Each structure stands twice: as structure tokens, then as C-alpha cells.
Amino acid sequence: MKPDSQPPAPAARIPQQDETALVARARAGDHAAFGALAERYAGVARRVARAVLGDPDDADDAAQDGFLSALVKLEQYDPRRPFGPWLLRIVANAATDRRRRRTVRRVEPLDPGLVAGGTRPDAAAERRALSERLRQALAELPERRRIAVVLFDVEGYSHAEIAAVLGIPEGTVRSEVFHARRRLRVSLADWKGEG
């Protein structure tokens, strides 16, 4: 099974002018403008939170916390800088905080079919199994590495932007992406080998 190979979706790519205007309106209390920002960044924020937390419900809660925290901190946002990395940094921090607060880590059991290398009756089941395997592989990576690879390969952010999100040097981002890819590719290769 091979997923569709498409370039990262440009969902989070908003012209700077539009973004600045939206943020200014949201800052002034414009409900619709904040809604537009939430719509545009919902996908990437939820994926980043899920990369950190694993559990989709926890991830959504963390992403919502991130949006609300950003709304409260909107006065602190520097409009000369891109909004996306600023927001995603807040979301990533919200996810990290939530992960730290979790006293008992929920370990989701592997799909028995995956563990046993069982049969894959149809394409949908294959996709689900592959996704499960990828999530497991992602969960084994250090948190920063997960965020880096998701932002780079899924969302199409540059190393510089990811560096701004994570608060680390660009060179470190490159290294994190490289190591994450190597681990995830091994996981995918094993999957193909089993097929």
C-alpha cells in the first residue's frame, strides 16, 4: 500500500497581508476574524498536538487550549512576523503541558493484526494499519523530533519557521527532521516487507 504522494498542503500558507489583517481584526474583538484564523490553522494545530500527545481527544483539547491561549496573548503578537509559527509554538507548548500533566500515560495497544503481521483484508484496513504503525513509530521519537518532522514533511514549513516554533537553531531542526525520517522510513519499509 502506498499513500498518495502529494506535496504538503498549503492550508497553513496564508499571504502575510491577509493574515496580518485577520489578526488585527481578531485582536479588536472580531469574532469572525478569529474564526477564520481558527479554521485555517485547525488542521495543522491538531496534527501537531496529536504528534505530541498521541490520543486524538487529548490532542484536540490541547489544540483548543492553544487557540484560546493565543487569543488571550494576541496583544503580544508581533505582526511583522508570520502568525503560523507563533500560534504553533503556543499549541505545541499547550500539548507538552498537557502531556506532562497526564499522570498515567495511556498506552494504546497495538492492533493485534499489526503485532501478528496478520492479514489485511482490504485497502481501508491497510491504511488504518499503516497509520497505526506510523503513530506508534512517531510516539517512540522524542517530542521535538515529532513536531519537527510533522511540520516539515506534512505541513511544509521551512527549517527557519520550525526553528521559530521550537525555539531551537535551524541546524538542530535539520538534524531532528533527519533522524525522525530515518526512524519512520524504517517503520514503513518493515511494513512493506511484511506485505
Next chain:
Amino acid sequence: MTQEPLPFDHRPDPVLGAALRQALDPGDAAAFVAVVLARADETRAFAGSWHGVLARWARVGLGAAVLLALAGGYLVERAGATGGTPSVTEALIAPRAQAPEVEVVLASVLEP
């Protein structure tokens, strides 16, 4: 993804990216955004009510300050007015501002 990349490949890997996107697919975006907006409204409503409380306190405080200032002004003025008109006893025992000249004193002594 099919080829081993350079250590610091600066291009996104579309195959790995698509697989990860599918693995992390968050589902219904509309419901998520609706929850975010509802929580944002609650946050704003809370902030609004908090500002309202502060504003009410500020109004009460301002009124109290004005009353205190008026009362203080009245008392000071009253005290000042009382100090300006001494009683007869005070006037009699009060020392003179200037001592009388020597000739006047001598004259008062020598005169029968």
C-alpha cells in the same frame, strides 16, 4: 522516500508526509472550530464580566474618594475659619507681636 536522502535534505518528503498526514488525520474540522469559538466566547464573556466588576469597583472607589475629598476640604476650611477669630480670653493673654518702645514704657511708669 524510496531513496536514502542526503543527511539534511531540505525538501519535504511527499510520500512520508502524506502517510503521516493520514496517520494524524484529526477528523471533523468544523466541529473543532465550533468548540474553539464557543470557548473563545466564554473567555471573552468572562473577561467582559471581570472588566465590568473592575469598572464598578472603580466607580465606587472614585465616588468615595470625591466624598472624602469634600469632607476633608470642609473640615480644613472650618478649622481655618475657627483659627482666624480668636476668643476674648485668647486675645487678652496672647503676647504682643512687638515689644513696646522704651519711651512709652518709661512714660507709663513716670506718669502719676
